[in-house]
Amino acid sequence: MKTTYLVTGGAGFIGANLVHRLLGQPEAQVVVLDLLTYAGNLDSLADIAASERYHFVHGDIGDRELVGRTLERFRPAVVLNLAAESHVDRSIDGPRAFVRTNVVGTFELLDACRELWLRLTPAQREQFRFVHVSTDEVFGSPGDSGCFTEETRYAPNSPYAASKAGADHFVRAYFHTYGLPTITTNCSNNYGPYQFPEKLIPLVTLNALEGKRLPVYGDGRNVRDWLHVDDHCQALILVAERGRPGETYNIGARDERTTLQVVEAVCGALDEQAPAASNPAFARQDRAPVSYRELISFVTDRPGHDRRYAIDPSKIERELGFQPARRFAEGIRGTVAWYLQHRAWCDRIAQGVYRRERLGLGPGGAQP
Numbered sequence: 001m002k003t004t005y006l007v008t009g010g011a012g013f014i015g016a017n018l019v020h021r022l023l024g025q026p027e028a029q030v031v032v033l034d035l036l037t038y039a040g041n042l043d044s045l046a047d048i049a050a051s052e053r054y055h056f057v058h059g060d061i062g063d064r065e066l067v068g069r070t071l072e073r074f075r076p077a078v079v080l081n082l083a084a085e086s087h088v089d090r091s092i093d094g095p096r097a098f099v100r101t102n103v104v105g106t107f108e109l110l111d112a113c114r115e116l117w118l119r120l121t122p123a124q125r126e127q128f129r130f131v132h133v134s135t136d137e138v139f140g141s142p143g144d145s146g147c148f149t150e151e152t153r154y155a156p157n158s159p160y161a162a163s164k165a166g167a168d169h170f171v172r173a174y175f176h177t178y179g180l181p182t183i184t185t186n187c188s189n190n191y192g193p194y195q196f197p198e199k200l201i202p203l204v205t206l207n208a209l210e211g212k213r214l215p216v217y218g219d220g221r222n223v224r225d226w227l228h229v230d231d232h233c234q235a236l237i238l239v240a241e242r243g244r245p246g247e248t249y250n251i252g253a254r255d256e257r258t259t260l261q262v263v264e265a266v267c268g269a270l271d272e273q274a275p276a277a278s279n280p281a282f283a284r285q286d287r288a289p290v291s292y293r294e295l296i297s298f299v300t301d302r303p304g305h306d307r308r309y310a311i312d313p314s315k316i317e318r319e320l321g322f323q324p325a326r327r328f329a330e331g332i333r334g335t336v337a338w339y340l341q342h343r344a345w346c347d348r349i350a351q352g353v354y355r356r357e358r359l360g361l362g363p364g365g366a367q368p
Ligand SMILES: NC(=O)c1ccc[n+]([C@@H]2O[C@H](COP(=O)([O-])OP(=O)(O)OC[C@H]3O[C@@H](n4cnc5c(N)ncnc54)[C@H](O)[C@@H]3O)[C@@H](O)[C@H]2O)c1
Pocket: 008, 009, 010, 011, 012, 013, 014, 015, 033, 034, 035, 036, 037, 038, 039, 040, 041, 059, 060, 061, 062, 081, 082, 083, 084, 085, 086, 087, 101, 105, 133, 134, 135, 136, 164, 186, 187, 188, 189, 190, 191, 196
């Protein structure tokens, strides 16, 4: 049966991966609604642009009229909300955009979906799903042991996390108050293709290839659970197909690493795949580094940096049969290979306003 999906933020990192995965299902039709902020990139969707099963709508999830028209035109059975301001450092420098898109935008989208949903037939209403993609950062930091479950109390510590938490509460309220079939997912750190190079893994990969410093915040011992983006997308589709309305699902890989371990893993993959000895970026130096690890440089920590995030994914494993297909050790090699093979994509992204400068030290705190 043909299913129409509306993916907001589909030109971003996770969105682009999700759109590719959805279009891999022959019966899926995908509509992307994206504002194309600095983080949105139509290059990431160029290979599917000609597909008759794909439509792109340029606009803001907070633009009620446009959202209403888009819902009316395509009548999606599933809305997956990934549109967001997503970078913690940027939320420290300028939180307002995070409130505007993540809280107010999500509210407008939800409310427009409620209006559409009320006009559907009973069978369509039953089938309709609003899947809201959130983060484990809403839970704060659990200390050195223990994991976030779906029952963990919300304790957001950054403006980004607070804005995602606000949106999550509206999504919950729309189920309890109006019966709109909403589901929220809270996922750990993603890595993989098409990630904007302000985020750790592409930033480190591209800096290393250019012989630049590899910035590691604080002592590098902050811990995150790392999930391959394609495994996250698999989980989102499972949730859309079989998740229970009104529920939340934590998504993670049980694959915790410190930041320093992640950066060292990227360096190890680069040492194998693009050794510094044959990298022209070092041609003018006395000697090329033996390993890209020599470029690691510890920098001022992020204000309010949560020490550790850890997800307990038992519920989605048990109820929906979710299992990530990759472990980090193997996934990171493939990810580094992807960035090496897609330098043109990286270069086009770098032509925008972002130059891999340090963000997140607060107003006036920018560093080169
Ligand atoms: N990246 C991660 O590790 C991670 C982990 C857990 C959850 N998440 C969540 O997943 C979602 C996607 O994350 P990502 O890393 O792909 O983000 P991203 O920054 O790469 O992409 C966000 C996309 O949303 C679009 N967008 C921004 N504001 C918009 C608006 N007002 N209207 C329409 N589109 C708008 C951007 O143009 C961009 O294409 C976010 O909600 C994020 O909070 C991300």
